[in-house]
Amino acid sequence: MKKLIVIVGVLVVLVLMGLVLVAIAGGSYNHLVKLSQGVDSQWAQVQNVYQRRADLIPNLVSTVSGAANFEKSTLTEITTARASVGQVKIDPNSAPTDPAKLAAFEQAQSQMSSALSRLMVVVERYPDLKATENFRDLQAQLEGTENRISVERRDFNTAVQNYNTAIKSFPAVFYAGAFGFSPKPYFAATAGAETPPQVQFDFNKPAPAKP
16 A cells, blocks of 8 residues: 555656756747747848838938039949848748758848948038938938847847747757757848948049058
8 A cells, every 4th residue: 555655656756857858948938939039130120221221211212313514423332232131032921941041132232331331421521412401311310220130130139049048058968959949140230331332522533452
């Protein structure tokens, strides 16, 4: 009888331990789902601010092109950069898991940023254009959008860091991969981004050779 009681007691303990482990695993799984959804939500925010910038480009080009003798090559560069961004196919609602796809997206957006920076520098040569209300409004919107892009990229990287840390932590590290929770890539500075682009003011001469 005592042996039976011991066996039952052991079984009860094992069942309770199993239930505890299931509860821990279930809570951990749900936590991973929440973090993954958080990354996707933040990715959508990143896409929104980049799309906002892309939507401003046509009006900006239209406004600037109205200035007499404005450098057409600068406008062509802006238009080309915007088209390149549109050619990068990436899911707007789900954060990429392929680092190469995110790198291609980031490179296209970086080219857009560089083209806009050069445009704004060239505009300095056109005080009449800078004085127009329409241009000042577009410039303010672009500046605000660029600030939002910086914030959303930072928040995206924070969300990715929390998610990647969770899938590599106990107990998720033992089952995360089996349930499709794979690491997600971060936004990273593009190689050479720390070097300001050269701006050539004399468009009749070739650009100086890079050292």
